[in-house]
Amino acid sequence: GAVVSQHPSRVICKSGTSVKIECRSLDFQATTMFWYRQFPKQSLMLMATSNEGSKATYEQGVEKDKFLINHASLTLSTLTVTSAHPEDSSFYICSARDPGGPQPQHFGDGTRLSIL
Amino acid sequence: GEDVEQSLFLSVREGDSSVINCTYTDSSSTYLYWYKQEPGAGLQLLTYIFSNMDMKQDQRLTVLLNKKDKHLSLRIADTQTGDSAIYFCAETSRGGNQGGKLIFGQGTELSVKP
Secondary structure, eight states, rough: OOOOEEOOOOOOOOOTTOEEEEEESSOOOOOOOEEEEEEETTEEEEEEEEESSSOOOEETTTTTEEEEEEEOOOOOEEEEEEOOOOOEEEEEEEOOOOOSSSSSSOOOOOOEEOOO | OOOEEEEEEEETTSSSSSEEEEEETTTOOOEEEEEEEEETTOOEEEEEEEOOOOOETTEEEEHHHHHTTTTEEEEEOOOOGGGGGEEEEEETTTTTTTTEEEEEEEEEEEEOOO
């Protein structure tokens, strides 16, 4: 079964709305989670690394104030797209690092965000 | 810098073998991975290989690693229509181990025709 749960799976909202996406590790404690963005027919682009109890590390070119990341517990990280605009429409995927397992990262099922 | 490259498309007939190729640049990667992504879904880890291995087989999947040429391949035997998906090759970032950042290739779209 899924070890990383990502919600919601699909969001459609108006321009200017802020949208929160949750990523939960179900069977393990994840000190590190990752947030990716994927455009159609393209690879995953790492946006930021979310560290429990500390500030997220953002990749170059990713706006910190636009994409707010909170990792307040060992099983939950949230990504908030603030004042979303149509260009923010994309597929957002989270993953969680399981230090005790063989896999490097377990992935959520992704969130399809559509801004009208 | 770190880079992972794959061919973009592969089309095979059901029952044939599929071979998806990948080249990478970071020779310090400890593990190399193959992920599968079905439409509208997240990534599913198919298999991984430790850098000191040349080959790993897991049921219909065979991974070959040529460290000298920095070339990784995934062979799917007896390809089925359910194998149609995008396949991503990935390596861990420089200095990382299993917990490091993943560097993904562009993805190879595998189309299996009946």
